Amino acid sequence: MRALVWHGKEDIRCDTVTDPEIEDPRDAIIKVTSCAICGSDLHLFHNFIPAMMPGDIMGHEMMGEVVETGSGMNGKLKKGDRIVVPFTIQCGECDQCRRGNFSVCERSNRNKALADKAFGHTTAGLFGYTHLTGGYPGGQAEYLRVPFADSTHIKVPDSLTDEQVLFLGDILPTGWQAAVHCDIEPTDTVVVWGCGPVGQMAIRSAVLLGAKLVVAIDCIPERLSMAQAGGALTIDFSQESVVERLNELTDGKGPEKCIDAVGLESHVSMSQPDTLLDRAKQIMMLENDRPHVLREMIYVCRPGGIISIPGVYSGLVDKIPMGQAMNKGLTFRMGQTHVNRWTPDLVRRIEEGQIDPSFVITHTATLEEGPEMYKVFRNKQDSCIKVVLKP
Amino acid sequence: MSILSRLTRNEGDPKILSSGPRSREATDELARGLGWFSLGLGLFQLMAPQRITRAFGVTGSEHVVRAYGAREIASGMLTLSTDKRAGLASRVAGDGLDIVTLLALLSYRNPQRHTVKAALAMVVGITAIDLLAAGAVSARKARPKTVKDYSDRSGFPGGVVGARGIARQKPPTEARAETTH
Incomplete structure (x- = not known):
């Protein structure tokens, strides 16, 4: 598959990489239909946040269609479901998740020992956001493995477009x-x-x-x-x-x-x-x-x-x-956003027409154009405010 | 770095098969090269100033060479940072200072004037490269003269007036793990 890969400071490339695979019964693979470049991706682009490694796949704002699931979904997610993926990975079972503090989930950071040292106590795993938060491959790609997918997802109504719901995952x-x-x-x-x-x-x-x-x-x-x-x-x-x-x-x-x-x-x-x-x-x-x-x-x-x-x-x-x-x-x-704490409320407000988040999109591009769009967004060229990529 | 990257990465994570279009351009690479050159030259000037003063026939002026070395290091760090435009501008300014300094050493009384001439030619060449890189980076980062009008993008399908305070009718609710799915 193709993906936007971090190779170093100001060096993002659209590479061909191996496809993700199910690694755990609670995993799902999605085919990404839309993803976005976030302002905080620019911090990584500039190498201001430690623990990025060459070869890391970028992106933590994405949505798509479930194409494969592990055996541990317990009926919560199935092939064909259309989901937005929150940027914070949540187990849905730990003390913090039960309190709605999803961005500080105690179990989803697979580099917990490193995060314990850096932060005092670990925070949640994040997609495409350094090895301090798990080093999980991000969603600026054609496919994405979603860990703890039975909990880490937002099902969205078919009546709403990708552009209307994509930003439920972060901004x-x-x-x-x-x-x-x-x-x-x-x-x-x-x-x-x-x-x-x-x-x-x-x-x-x-x-x-x-x-x-x-x-x-x-x-x-x-x-x-x-x-x-x-x-x-x-x-x-x-x-x-x-x-x-x-x-x-x-x-x-x-x-x-x-x-x-x-x-x-x-x-x-x-x-x-x-x-x-x-x-x-x-x-x-x-x-x-x-x-x-x-x-x-x-x-x-x-x-x-x-x-x-x-x-x-x-x-x-x-x-x-x-x-x-x-x-x-x-x-x-x-704090990082406890995304799913607000999901039902915000989905309702979008459906009721209180807000349409698509207003912020100024540029739509392909994944191959992604490296160029990082520069356009960073340099604020062409009045760029928000870039959505269509893999 | 790549070895470390593989060590920290899970077995199943995607691995690069081939590389495609990239964000870093030739001018970025040129700026990086100039930044590293500045750092190297600056360190040499700081650590072995007597070799430079001897070559230019100005023994006893080591403190000046050290000061120039510190300036080179500062320029190098700035050029290697995300503010490469400022870094390259500081390099161009530094080139100017170097040229003026070397011109002052071109006296007939200086037995090393041939070395100074060679150094001057080198600095002029590097100045041309610095100007080229600075111009390219500045052009890329220049703000456009016209900007798009986003005054119709309220984000409120019912308009701003209708949106004001509408969420107070049904205040924000919060979901926890048990109630999310």
Whole structure:
């Protein structure tokens, strides 16, 4: 089969690889009908997240048709079923899965010992996302082996198109969880830093959940235009001061709820000197991530407010003003998305027409065009916001 | 790396049979080559400056060579990073400084002026390569002058006004393992 394979920093190739096989009774093989390039795939593309190995297959947003199952499905999945695959692999039986904390499933990371050392305790196995989270082959491929498939799947109605349901596997629940974590009240101002795909979903989620005002921050015109279309008031941080504008919008009190949909690769610019220092330290391997957005959120957030972090961070960050955060009594909520926790609710909302996540797709391409699309997406060429690949 | 990769990979995981189209271009490879060259030259300048000062007839100026070496290493690291545009620009600036420095050593009183001439020719050649690489990388990363209009992409089939607060009518529900399937 063909698959997008990581060979090193900025080196993704469309390779021919051997087909996946059933390895465990709870496995299923799907023929991938649609998959997407996620913003967090770019962290891997840039080699910012440790433990990628040459030969790893990329991709954690995918869906398709079940073509083979192991013997342990217990009637939960059968050949021919159309499923979206959540990016977090879940056993469905451990303490964490029973609590709905699927992204920290205790049993699905096959490199648990490594993850225990790195994180203190293991998190769930993830598709196509480093050997720290299991080194599972990803879904930017023609076929995918889904471990724990009897639990790790989302059955989707035939009435909905691939484009409408594909993002149930990652960015829609990620944006939704970020907004739900904010405990939004009708009087709240919710600010979303970063108008990439997750930011766009977080904006829509905050609107649906009834925030008084949703503000979106970015510097890319087409992303701001899409954010505005979704009901957000926009701030272009390259043109105006974020802190001054947010204080102006909130009578000097600051927003109650802040969402970081940027993560470890904050924009680097002369106007934000801390980003230059972070970048220099990152190059010298003195710091993993560039946490400018975290610093700004902590500074501008209203005392007693909530900071929600769906953006990916990989390791150590410097100069986080914990004194400000502590004294202002801020609440931090974060984590990889517990995808299936939100699935039934979100499927219903798509079916009812509350939201159609396909709005975010700007580019559709073949798998062979995948390596080129990584560059188009990374360089934000051709107004690219979200790429869907059709193997 | 590939051996380590095979060790950490499960027996049944797909293995590469042949490679196809790739994201890394010739200019990326050129930039990487220049980055490694910078690192190598910088380390040499830091560790053996007296060999350079002797060759150029400026014994006693080792501290200057070491400073240039540190600059080369910084440029190399930047060029090897994802910010290769900035790295290549810093290399071009460094080339300019090298050329000015070497021109200053072209005095008739310098018995090593023939070595300086050869070095100058080399630096001019490398500057041309740096300019070529920097131009190609900059062109690729340049923002387009026109952007697409996404103002019709609300994502709300019923419109933004109808969507505001609609989820409060039926607040978010959460599923756990027992109830998921």
